[in-house]
Amino acid sequence: MTSIFAIDFGNENTVIAAPENNKIIILNNKEFQRLTPSMISFSDSRRYYGLCSQQEQIENIHSTVTHMKQLVGLKYESEKRKTIEAFESCKLVPAPTGFTFLEIKFLEKRCIFTVEQCIAFFLKGCFDIAKLNNIFTDQCVIVIPPWWSEVERRVIIDSAKISGMKVAKLLNSTTAGAISYFIGHRNDIIKQGTGYALFVDFGDCCLSSAVIQFHDETLEVKSCYCDDNIGGFNFTKALVEYLLKITKEKYDIDPSNDHQAMIKFIKAAEKLKKELSFNPVMKFEVNSLFIDTSIGFLVERSVFEEQIQSLLDLIESAIDKSIELANIKREDLIIIEILGGTSNIPAVKTKVAKM
Numbered sequence: 001m002t003s004i005f006a007i008d009f010g011n012e013n014t015v016i017a018a019p020e021n022n023k024i025i026i027l028n029n030k031e032f033q034r035l036t037p038s039m040i041s042f043s044d045s046r047r048y049y050g051l052c053s054q055q056e057q058i059e060n061i062h063s064t065v066t067h068m069k070q071l072v073g074l075k076y077e078s079e080k081r082k083t084i085e086a087f088e089s090c091k092l093v094p095a096p097t098g099f100t101f102l103e104i105k106f107l108e109k110r111c112i113f114t115v116e117q118c119i120a121f122f123l124k125g126c127f128d129i130a131k132l133n134n135i136f137t138d139q140c141v142i143v144i145p146p147w148w149s150e151v152e153r154r155v156i157i158d159s160a161k162i163s164g165m166k167v168a169k170l171l172n173s174t175t176a177g178a179i180s181y182f183i184g185h186r187n188d189i190i191k192q193g194t195g196y197a198l199f200v201d202f203g204d205c206c207l208s209s210a211v212i213q214f215h216d217e218t219l220e221v222k223s224c225y226c227d228d229n230i231g232g233f234n235f236t237k238a239l240v241e242y243l244l245k246i247t248k249e250k251y252d253i254d255p256s257n258d259h260q261a262m263i264k265f266i267k268a269a270e271k272l273k274k275e276l277s278f279n280p281v282m283k284f285e286v287n288s289l290f291i292d293t294s295i296g297f298l299v300e301r302s303v304f305e306e307q308i309q310s311l312l313d314l315i316e317s318a319i320d321k322s323i324e325l326a327n328i329k330r331e332d333l334i335i336i337e338i339l340g341g342t343s344n345i346p347a348v349k350t351k352v353a354k355m
Contacts, residue, residue, distance in 0.1 A: 004168060005130045007123065008143040008176065009156070011069035011204035011233065012270075012341065014038045014122075016129050024180055027133040036129065039066045040122050041089075042106040049125035057089060057267075061260050063105045064089040068122065069205055070233065071115045073152040074100045083237070086256070089263055116155055120162035127165055139168045146172040146208050147226035173201045174210035177339045178219050189214050196222070196328055197335035200319060200352065202342040204232035209319045211326035211333075223325035227318045230311045232342035238307045240269045243284060243299070251295055261289050276301045277344045305347045315351050330355065 005018040005027070013035040016027045026034045031051050041053040041064035048056050057064045065071075070084050076094040085092050091103040093112065102113045130137070142156055153170055160167045171179075177199045182189060189195075194215055201208040206228035213220045243265070248254055255261040268286045275282040276299070285296035305312070323330060338352055 003137050004139045005135050006141040007126050010038055016126050018135055029129045038068055044108055049122050065118050068119055072155045076100045116159045119159035123163040138166050140165050141169045141171050143171050143173050143176045146224045174199045174208050178212040195334040196332050198333050200338045202340040206231040207318050209322035211322055223322050225322035230314045235308050239273055242307045243269055276304050312351050
């Protein structure tokens, strides 16, 4: 039995893993899935996390917290808060400190929660998943974005304390990816000797690019560069704006004027984005968008790629910046690994491959 486990805390989904026999295994949640939605919700008498929360989102529309990772260290008087608020189910309110609190209906009254409290409840759920896999420990490693400041890192540590967990280490996502790769390809790396590898973590919040130098039995982070303007969230936002435009033209309705309708619309857009990664054409549909209105129309992958072209153009410069900071050239790289859910978008893979 291992004495520690890891939580890869994502904006959309979270992965929980543990070491076993010199390997890293992904733990299944109670629904026997490897991905756990990073969200929580409250009913009049119960609290939910993960998939249960996702299933209850529409019913508990004003009591569900999504995008928790983006709420960490979020200043209320910021443009980023205004953007996130349109995608968030519950109401965001200003905190006395200038950061963001959440207003949630719970036990038949309006309650104000801190971001730390919400993440703590979710981390408690991660702790329960570890127990389901016969891992009984209060020690964990939490994987976070490399660009987080001391403020954001302190929020996660405080959240873990509230949940009753001890954080053994906060590990940068690109470093975690490099360690995982090293464990899985140890023999090949030792044969190659010293060399440089590029790890691009393309998550929902941002793109993080790091140059790693492998030695015989160790690895060294030579550089890291992050851009929070080209995460999966930004791709979803661009797609939602396009779909809203078409919906207004075809149906003469505007879902953005109704909070519940907009949450349904965004969920359908996120589903479409994933489906377009594997299909050239998919139907975008939202049943019962309003009481008597359902919508549906075809969307081509090429059209989606047109909407995100300006974001795709930023990828090369972000990766080149990390290579420049490492004081090496592209030709010096012997390994390139793309991580994160947004890396499934074919246009993203193509952009990196062309480099």
